[in-house]
Amino acid sequence: MADDSVRSEAPDQQEKDDEGNVNESNQKLLSSNGETTTRNQTLSKRQRKKLLKQQKWEEERGLRKQRRKERKQQRRLERQSLKEEDGGYTQSARKRLCKEVTPSSLRVIVDCSFDNLMLIKDVCKLHKQIQRCYAENRRALHPVQFYLTSLGGQLKQIMDGKDKGWVNWKDITIKMEHYSEVVPKEDLVYLTSDSPNVLQELDETKAYVIGGLVDHNHQKGITFERAKELGISHAQLPLSSFVKMNSRKVLAVNHVFETILAYLEKGSWQEAFFTVLPQRKGAVAVEQDGTGSHEKHCESDSGSDTPEQTEKKD
Numbered sequence: 001m002a003d004d005s006v007r008s009e010a011p012d013q014q015e016k017d018d019e020g021n022v023n024e025s026n027q028k029l030l031s032s033n034g035e036t037t038t039r040n041q042t043l044s045k046r047q048r049k050k051l052l053k054q055q056k057w058e059e060e061r062g063l064r065k066q067r068r069k070e071r072k073q074q075r076r077l078e079r080q081s082l083k084e085e086d087g088g089y090t091q092s093a094r095k096r097l098c099k100e101v102t103p104s105s106l107r108v109i110v111d112c113s114f115d116n117l118m119l120i121k122d123v124c125k126l127h128k129q130i131q132r133c134y135a136e137n138r139r140a141l142h143p144v145q146f147y148l149t150s151l152g153g154q155l156k157q158i159m160d161g162k163d164k165g166w167v168n169w170k171d172i173t174i175k176m177e178h179y180s181e182v183v184p185k186e187d188l189v190y191l192t193s194d195s196p197n198v199l200q201e202l203d204e205t206k207a208y209v210i211g212g213l214v215d216h217n218h219q220k221g222i223t224f225e226r227a228k229e230l231g232i233s234h235a236q237l238p239l240s241s242f243v244k245m246n247s248r249k250v251l252a253v254n255h256v257f258e259t260i261l262a263y264l265e266k267g268s269w270q271e272a273f274f275t276v277l278p279q280r281k282g283a284v285a286v287e288q289d290g291t292g293s294h295e296k297h298c299e300s301d302s303g304s305d306t307p308e309q310t311e312k313k314d
């Protein structure tokens, strides 16, 4: 690398004649102090100044070399420490990712077959909820095998119009077909608040279906009916066993999805509900000693849900 300090400090070391040859007399002046003194007397003021400058330059040659060496060494150390910091960070982040992220084999399907039952504004809300599910799954410690089935109609139009990037979404299976054509029936469990069955734990070999519906409770029991028609298993989340709420127990699509992710991470339904449910749902923990006498209020909001993400109590 060029050393600027060398270039800028260096005086004209050699006087040249018209043809560019080095002036010999000046070279001699440099060779001995005695001669310099003699010749100094015959030199002009400008020449003497130049000569002194040149002598100083020569005297300090070793010092300059030493300084250059030191600067080079300093730069090398700086580069090395930056590299170590950067490399160390990347390495530890990568290590953390490899160590902690363990994908779950559990499948979660958002069934988008209710498209024609929704107004466009509700389809827009469903679109946001699906975006949220996708984002949460991408950053989860135990991401699930995420499926969207029966994609078409208004929802697809909105996705194509507002969020063209969906075609590049990773770690998701998007199908136009109905979920019953994608997954064997015996693996399916429809999640629906109307089911008399209460989910105790999640079975990693199953595919849990969430109804892709924003209906403000106008389509009561529709998913339960569909599950029965198809002859597949169904279950409701164990909300009543773990939390008391001041609103109905029908959750928005993304809250059901996020509860599953939180349960996979924490291994506790209560913690999962408390992490996900928004504060305005007024969730209060039901103590597991069976007395129900100690109630703990939900203090934390999921922080990021918008009114459209949790359905209103009718």
Ligand SMILES: C[S@@+](CC[C@H](N)C(=O)[O-])C[C@H]1O[C@@H](n2cnc3c(N)ncnc32)[C@H](O)[C@@H]1O
Binding pocket: 190, 191, 192, 193, 209, 210, 211, 212, 213, 214, 215, 217, 218, 219, 220, 221, 222, 223, 224, 235, 236, 237, 239, 249, 250, 251, 252, 253, 256, 311
């Ligand atoms: C807004 S809800 C739709 C409610 C709709 N009337 C129905 O019949 O399912 C969206 C979906 O989240 C799931 N869901 C909501 N609350 C639930 C609960 N407490 N237990 C199980 N699944 C639930 C269901 O799959 C439901 O279809």
